[in-house]
Amino acid sequence: MKEFKDAVTSTSHSPAGDDLPKIHPKAIRPELEQAMKLLKEFDGNALLRSTVGVASPSVSESPVTPLTIDLQGLVSMHDPQKTSILYSAPHDPTERLYPFCLAVQKLFKDAGFLVDDNRELTLHATIMNTIYAKGRAKRPPKNTQRQQTPEPDQSARASAEAPEGPAINDRAAGHGPEADAPLKIDATHLLEQYEDFVWAKDVKLDRIAICEMGAKKITDAEFRVVDEEYKEMARVAIG
Template identity: 30%
Template sequence: MSRIRSPQLTHFLSIPLASPSLTASLSALRRDVLTTLPGFPIKAIRPVATIHLTLGVMALDTAGPRLKAATDALLRLADSAPDIIPDTPLQVGLRGLSMFDESTTSNANVVFANVYGDDVTRLQEFANRVSRHFIELGFVVDASVKNNENKNGDDITTPGAENEGVALHATVLNTRYASYFASGASSNEGGEPVDRKKGKKKYRKIRPSFDATELLAKFQNTVFMEPMHIDKLAICKMGERKVEDGGGYEIMAYIPLP
């Protein structure tokens, strides 16, 4: 029986979080990581411009009718589904570091900052409603299709058709961005086999891991960002822009929030 291939993900619903206070705190985290974990892959440290909350991932086209339909749906959200938009401003901060599976701290791929603040419950309700709305419209990939296959990271946190909640988190370390190809890699080194040949050698894509135990304990109560106003909901294109300021994601459309 042939395997059903997952849809190619191209965009995501996002709440951007970049701020001056976050810049300072993540710079401090960066210095600590590189000091505490010699040899840590620097590409795994996420640039401040990329820090966000993912509300859903999308399988659209790059510049075609599905992308236009999805952005139009976002721009019309206040008119088509006014009950989704919060009545009053939302504020959220980031505090402490966590992993999805705390039993694997010695073999980590992704570490994220937790949301906190008086409005977390309201933010969670907003995120769930937005994600369900775009699932129903056929733009956000249902978790029952994607199956949260990257539960140790990569922001695949879309709720399924059941009322599972969006896993609100802001990824700060992700070794997917430090993956590399190596020849003769054995299966116990991790990574997925890749049909890539150079000469007669076969190569395997390796995703490095690291021991996050000490890091999580040290920063468990650290405030990385004081509660700030959540001012927009955006559809972003996957893949960072390569620019001098550290990049960020291209925003295809956004709406302001109260």
């Protein structure tokens, strides 16, 4: 990060080619690098022990019992009759997961890496998010003055040609309790049907990671998408 900043900022004394723009120093955001450094430096196991109030030095140095969770049931992030996100909440029989996550959240908030947010922390594994629905209609612009309504065949063509992935502005609008995705469903019966459904059992949580936003598609030899995963930027082991 320092090397990049030295090369491109307007206050740099390093020689630069004519093809390199001069950027104001405040435009360079070091937060990611600093957050990764903070993550790598803190003791995840010590933080996990603190969630059960371990004070004895001899006990605090003993191995930590791994965090193991189950994913069961289905919950709506919004009103079930008009929702765009369904998820399964993790269940930890030792009741350490939630206070542990709150401690991690506080660590990064105190360091200035999180924006002020008074909402309650919601731990969840997303099962459905309609923001990723293939071929969904594009969100209309906020200023609709002088906007002409397209003919029916134009509307259909616009929907068919909509990109598969969410637009940048849609990503923020399509996540969380205040999501405003363009496609919403009535999930009332789905929630009843999958109330006791087990999605995963005895999953060991062995790390905390900072990941790039947006899952990356994994393809096979014939370039067919077979999976998606988040790219880790930094991680620390726990348990």
